[in-house]
Every structure is written in structure tokens, then in C-alpha cells.
Amino acid sequence: MKELEGMKVIVAGAGIGGLAAAKELGKAGAEVTVYERADSVDEMRYPWHDDVQPEAFARAGLDVPEGSFRKKNWTFVTPDGAVRRMYEAEEKADFSVWRR
Structure with a gap:
């Protein structure tokens, strides 16, 4: 059984850190939902x-x-x-x- 099996996690922000966290949490068994306020990928570019x-x-x-x-x-x-x-x-x- 995975460590976070059955846990639901919300990640706020689909930036580099948010997506990395979501990936690792998912690998550990969590059910992950990522929320991003930007309407498009173009708005998510980082300077x-x-x-x-x-x-x-x-x-x-x-x-x-x-x-x-x-x-x-x-x-x-x-x-x-x-x-x-x-x-x-x-x-x-x-x-x-x-x-x-």
C-alpha cells in the first residue's frame, strides 16, 4: 500500500513547484487535483x-x-x-x- 493511499490533495498553482509536488504526491498514492488561475498556458510563462x-x-x-x-x-x-x-x-x- 502506498503511503498516501486514499488521501485527497489540492495543489494551488500549476507552476514548476506545483506540478512537481502533484507528481510526487500522486506517486505516493494521493488523489491529486491541481488548480491554476491562469486561463491559458501563455499566461503561465515565468520571466x-x-x-x-x-x-x-x-x-x-x-x-x-x-x-x-x-x-x-x-x-x-x-x-x-x-x-x-x-x-x-x-x-x-x-x-x-x-x-x-
Whole structure:
């Protein structure tokens, strides 16, 4: 018998987290219903940037998308508060590509 057999679960939101939760709950035996307020898939797109190596566009025969920018300088803050910086030469820096 599955751990959540017979349990009914409602997941609010069909985003990445909601769908992942619904999948795992279903695998554990729950009867899952997902509710989403968006009327269409187009309304559910999330605005984020993907980092793409510069040569990827050339290999694919594509122009760099409008609005993309090079990510030359990175700053990382570790959980203990230490700051680490990374610098890339312009020609090697990844492009940050708007994904909407």
C-alpha cells in the first residue's frame, strides 16, 4: 500500500513547484487535483533569464536574441556571508537570454 493511499490533495498553482509536488504526491498514492488561475498556458510563462555560452548561437546559426546581455562579473555570497567574485573576459562571458 502506498503511503498516501486514499488521501485527497489540492495543489494551488500549476507552476514548476506545483506540478512537481502533484507528481510526487500522486506517486505516493494521493488523489491529486491541481488548480491554476491562469486561463491559458501563455499566461503561465515565468520571466527569467537563461545563461547561454556565446558559441552556442554561432553553432546553431542564430543571432543573439535582442535584449540579451553579457554576464561578465558575478558575485556569490555563501551561507556564512563570505563574498566571492568571478570575472570573465568580454568574449568568453555567457549571454543572459530573456526567456519569456
